[in-house]
Amino acid sequence: xxxxxxxxxxxxxxxxxxxxxxxxxxxxxxxxxxxxxxxxxxxxxxxxxxxxxxxxxxxxxxxxxxxxxxxxxxxxxxxxxxxxxxxxxxxxxxxxxxxxxxxxxxxxxxxxxxxxxxxxxxxxxxxxxxxxxxxxxxxxxxxxxxxxxxxxxxxxxxxxxxxxxxxxxxxxxxxxxxxxxxxxxxxxxxxxxxxxxxxxxxxxxxxxxxxxxxxxxxxxxxxxxxxxxxxxxxxxxxxxxxxxxxxxxxxxxxxxxxxxxxxxxxxxxxxxxxxxxxxxxxxxxxxxxxxxxxxxxxxxxxxxxxxxxxxxxxxxxxxxxxxxxxxxxxxxxxxxxxxxxxxxxxxxxxxxxxxxxxxxxxxxxxxxxxxxxxxxxx
Amino acid sequence: xxxxxxxxxxxxxxxxxxxxxxxxxxxxxxxxxxxxxxxxxxxxxxxxxxxxxxxxxxxxxxxxxxxxxxxxxxxxxxxxxxxxxxxxxxxxxxxxxxxxxxxxxxxxxxxxxxxxxxxxxxxxxxxxxxxxxxxxxxxxxxxxxxxxxxxxxxxxxxxxxxxxxxxxxxxxxxxxxxxxxxxxxxxxxxxxxxxxxxxxxxxxxxxxxxxxxxxxxxxxxxxxxxxxxxxxxxxxxxxxxxxxxxxxxxxxxxxxxxxxxxxxxxxxxxxxxxxxxxxxxxxxxxxxxxxxxxxxxxxxxxxxxxxxxxxxxxxxxxxxxxxxxxxxxx
Numbered sequence: 001x002x003x004x005x006x007x008x009x010x011x012x013x014x015x016x017x018x019x020x021x022x023x024x025x026x027x028x029x030x031x032x033x034x035x036x037x038x039x040x041x042x043x044x045x046x047x048x049x050x051x052x053x054x055x056x057x058x059x060x061x062x063x064x065x066x067x068x069x070x071x072x073x074x075x076x077x078x079x080x081x082x083x084x085x086x087x088x089x090x091x092x093x094x095x096x097x098x099x100x101x102x103x104x105x106x107x108x109x110x111x112x113x114x115x116x117x118x119x120x121x122x123x124x125x126x127x128x129x130x131x132x133x134x135x136x137x138x139x140x141x142x143x144x145x146x147x148x149x150x151x152x153x154x155x156x157x158x159x160x161x162x163x164x165x166x167x168x169x170x171x172x173x174x175x176x177x178x179x180x181x182x183x184x185x186x187x188x189x190x191x192x193x194x195x196x197x198x199x200x201x202x203x204x205x206x207x208x209x210x211x212x213x214x215x216x217x218x219x220x221x222x223x224x225x226x227x228x229x230x231x232x233x234x235x236x237x238x239x240x241x242x243x244x245x246x247x248x249x250x251x252x253x254x255x256x257x258x259x260x261x262x263x264x265x266x267x268x269x270x271x272x273x274x275x276x277x278x279x280x281x282x283x284x285x286x287x288x289x290x291x292x293x294x295x296x297x298x299x300x301x302x303x304x305x306x307x308x309x310x311x312x313x314x315x316x317x318x319x320x321x322x323x324x325x326x327x328x329x330x331x332x333x334x335x336x337x338x339x340x341x342x343x344x345x346x347x348x349x350x351x352x353x354x355x356x357x358x359x360x361x362x363x364x365x366x367x368x369x370x371x372x373x374x375x376x377x378x
Numbered sequence: 379x380x381x382x383x384x385x386x387x388x389x390x391x392x393x394x395x396x397x398x399x400x401x402x403x404x405x406x407x408x409x410x411x412x413x414x415x416x417x418x419x420x421x422x423x424x425x426x427x428x429x430x431x432x433x434x435x436x437x438x439x440x441x442x443x444x445x446x447x448x449x450x451x452x453x454x455x456x457x458x459x460x461x462x463x464x465x466x467x468x469x470x471x472x473x474x475x476x477x478x479x480x481x482x483x484x485x486x487x488x489x490x491x492x493x494x495x496x497x498x499x500x501x502x503x504x505x506x507x508x509x510x511x512x513x514x515x516x517x518x519x520x521x522x523x524x525x526x527x528x529x530x531x532x533x534x535x536x537x538x539x540x541x542x543x544x545x546x547x548x549x550x551x552x553x554x555x556x557x558x559x560x561x562x563x564x565x566x567x568x569x570x571x572x573x574x575x576x577x578x579x580x581x582x583x584x585x586x587x588x589x590x591x592x593x594x595x596x597x598x599x600x601x602x603x604x605x606x607x608x609x610x611x612x613x614x615x616x617x618x619x620x621x622x623x624x625x626x627x628x629x630x631x632x633x634x635x636x637x638x639x640x641x642x643x644x645x646x647x648x649x650x651x652x653x654x655x656x657x658x659x660x661x662x663x664x665x666x667x668x669x670x671x672x673x674x675x676x677x678x679x680x681x682x683x684x685x686x687x688x689x690x691x692x693x694x695x696x697x698x699x700x701x702x703x704x705x706x707x708x
Contacts (some may be wrong), residue, residue, distance in 0.1 A: 011617060012511075019508040019518050022501075026585065028537045032553060036539065048551045064502040108404075168424045168635035175384075179392045186396045193436035200430040204704075211703045213445050215642050215696045219668045223455060223678050228463075238388060247444030250437055278413070279429055280404040308529030310649045311669070327531045327649075334535065334653050340550075341539065348535040349607070352528045359527035363520060370590065371597050 037345035038152040044341045046148075055134035055147040057092060059101055062142045064126070067134035077130040083144050084124040093145040094120040101143035118145060139204050156346035164343060165321055166329055166350050173307060173325045173351075175238060176317070180245035180306045181299055186351045187246065188253030189295065193283050195254070196262035198271060207258070213251040221248075222315050229316070236323070241316040248312065256372055261287055297369025304355050326351040394434070403432045449689065455682040462678045470683040480684070483662045486576055487691075490647060490663065493577070495640040497584045501632060502591025506599055506620060509592070519596070523589035530586070530649035537582045538654055541568040572660040579661055582650050587643065591636045598632035600627060638695050645691050662687050 035049040046058045062083040070077040082089065095101035096110050096118065104110050106122040115131040118140070126142060161167040194200075195207060225244060233242045264287065269278040272282050288295075319322040324332075330351055333344055359366065409430060459466050465665030474480050505522050509515040525533065537666035543565055550556040555565040568578050602625055610624045626633075648665035655661045657670065664684055671681035 015508055015511050019505075019512055019515075022505055022508065023518045023521050026525065026588070028553070029540055030524070030528070032434065033536045033539055044551060045547050048553065048556050050553070050556075073399065075443065108562050175388075179389045182389070182393055183396055186393070186400075187436045187440065190400055190433040194430045194433035198426075198430040198433070200427065203430075206434070208704060209446075210441075210695050213441060215446050215692050215699065216449070217646050217665075217688045217692055219648075220452055221445060221448035222691050223672060223682055223685070224451035227446060227451075227678075228443070242392060243440070244444065247440045250441055251445070254437060270529065278404070279433075280400075283433075290561050304527055308527075308532070309529050310529070310652075311604070314673075327529055330529075330531045330535060331653060334531075334538070341542075343456055344535055345539070348532050352532040355527040355529070356524070358519070359524065367593055368592055 019113075021065075023330065032208075033345050033348060037156055037319055037349045038154070039342065040151070040153055040155065041340065041342045043148070043151070046080055046346075052152070053150050055149050058146050058148065059143050061098075062144055064128055064139040064142055066136060066139050067128075068136040070128070070130055070134055073129075075131075077133055079128040081126055082124045083120065083126060083142060084146075088340060089124060089146050091120055091122055091124055091144050092147045095143040096141075098143065102145050106257065116140075117141065156342045157350070160343055160346045160350060164308050164333070164347060165324070166326065166347055168321055169324050169326045169329045170350065172323060173327075173354075176241055176245070176313065176325055177303060179233070179238075179242045179307045180249070181302045183242060184246045184253050184302060185295055188250055188257055188298070189288065190283065191254050192257035192261050193279075195258045196264075196277065197282075197287075210251050211230055214255060216250060216251075218311060222311075224312075226315060228265065232311060236318040238315060238317075238323075243310060244312055244316050245302075245306050245309075249298075251306065253298050253302065256298050256369060257291065257294055257370060260291055264290055265271055286295040293368060294372070296362070296365045297372065300358060300366050302359060304366075307355055394689055399436060400432070403435075407432065409649060420608070435605045443462070452682045452686055452689075455678050456686055458679050460675075460677040460679055466679065470679045473680065474683050474687070479657075479662055479667060481661060483664045483667045483684075484658075484687075486661060486663050487645065489576055490580060490583075490644045491641060494580050494583050494587070494644045495637045498587035498640050499591050499595075499636050501584065501588040502636065503589060503595050503626075503633070505592040506596035507625070510596055518590075519592065520629055522592055525586045526589045528586065530647075531653050533582050533586055534650050534653035535545075537578075537585075538569075542580055543567045575655065575659055578653055581652055582654075583644065583647060587640050591640070594632060594636050595629065598629040602628050608618055638698070642692060645688055664691075 003029055017325055032049045035052050036044055039049065039052055043052070047054070060083075065077060066083060067079070070079040072078075091106045093100040094110070095103040096112060097103075104120075106120055107117070110118045113120070116134075117129045118126065120126045120142065124144075124146075128140060161170075195203060229235060229240045234243075265267070268286060268290075269282060272286055277285070308327065310331060313325045313328055314331075317325065317328075319328070326347075330347055331345075333340075402463060407425055410426045411428075412418070413422045413425065414420075455462050456470050457467060458464060459469075477702050505519075509518045509522075512518060528536070539551075540553045541555075542550075543555055544552070550559055550565055554568060557564055569575050571578075606624055606628070607620060610620045615624070647663060648667055648669060649667045650667065651657055651661055651663050657663070657666045664687060668681050668684040668688070671684060672679050675681070
């Protein structure tokens, strides 16, 4: 018996560890970006984000003032200064050549070929001495390894929201998303009710058609719709993208809502009919309030999908600041400044913050919708 | 501020327009065929024949214009030249068959199709069965599910950071290269490393889709009748045997659904490739190729032909879905 209990607890341990590994693997990428978005450019370039809590080490080259500015001091000529200037910091090591930039610890004295010496203190103060009056020329190079204390900052967020136009893009994204979420729900709810509770010829055919349309690739529709929009004078603008998103969300909306509405108890709807309620009244007073969970599920789906969409926005909206959405900004940033990670990281976080909020706040509805939409067909 | 006002105004107008149609058309119908008075019976019958189409009208109209008609126009466009003016017969299709980039895209899409659905379903299944046994299972599920909420382009930024490359001797700021260096390897420019860079891109989609697979499969696993598992325990089956021989066979149907859903997504994958490599270094896929020909090539004929190939690849799943739905009495 003891052996079995031991196996069992070992198994529990293994399960816990394996799950922990998965969770860590799945969260680390996002965590890395989040931490990076709070570091400034130099810190990002100097060390990986996982070292954000440690002081960052950086190799720098400081050029001392020209030797002729050295002042005589006893038998020597001396040059004093600070590698940090006014800024301050701390020196971890220094050296005389690029090959050995960390040869000396702060406070030690390095001696050069001509008998000149260099001392760098931890606070960056240095002293160069020459045994005789030095010739005029370029200043000596001092190789220092500096450490900057860990620092987190909100500056990146300020920069992206104001200077990079992300604030405007945030607004644009909202302008696209809200109507593109609400309109398909309205249209689909009526259609779903008709398909669930009204009898008319062609119903089965329409249902099959909607299941088929669930998987039509967007790529298929882009060129024809762009031509259509240009032909009827819609051009690139919000009305066009609302219509497009409405259409692309409709099959899923009708499918989800019809399944839900068809599952409502028949007695409620029959008795309302007997009482003389019209279909419109039944829909408004009974079906709509009862279908709230399904409506919420679809709304979350559509919201996430529209908010995160890049393709439809690229095709149906312009590139001007008053139409560029956040995914579009991210794409432009990725293209133009591959190296400026602090801008990219902060921008990416602003753009995914909203979906993450919705996700963690309304996860229950999201899961319910996924289950309703996928377990049957997909 | 002005934009905000404009946005709210258009939102209100758009929504009001929809409500006005449904309410107004119903009101008109009731006025034209009143369900009372002398002809009440006949009027109710007639109204009942019209009303479904009032309810369905907007949806059918939008679907027909935005999803059905484009399929036919695409076929027409694929038989015409770059500007859609001159009929070129099968010219675009012949070009497609001979084009190296198209072959590369087909090959890569095939790789994506083989690897991504399999990996996402596999990890999803493991995550589901592990987290279902934990006290902190719900938290674990939330965290694994979270990438679902992140846009493909946002995910691309996240992963580009992981694949970041700095020359040897510099501090690596990309996690992958840091790990590789930690084990004594040499840092790589992962995204230009053909053919492995394809795997690097797939990792992003697998990362996103595992949560989806996990949620659905976890629900399916919990739906398995307790008795079957208990019987296996009594017969002395090990946990692994129970999982592989009792549980998995009972959820094959759900696994198939998850698999096909991810398959469809994979065929349409576009943002990740566009953002991370833009199809360079041997990573082109069909959806991005289509986008290229549409925007950079400005050739509606060729772009439509590529889009139709994606459509053709999706069609078997579409038919299978319709048959399943009809069998289940929809």
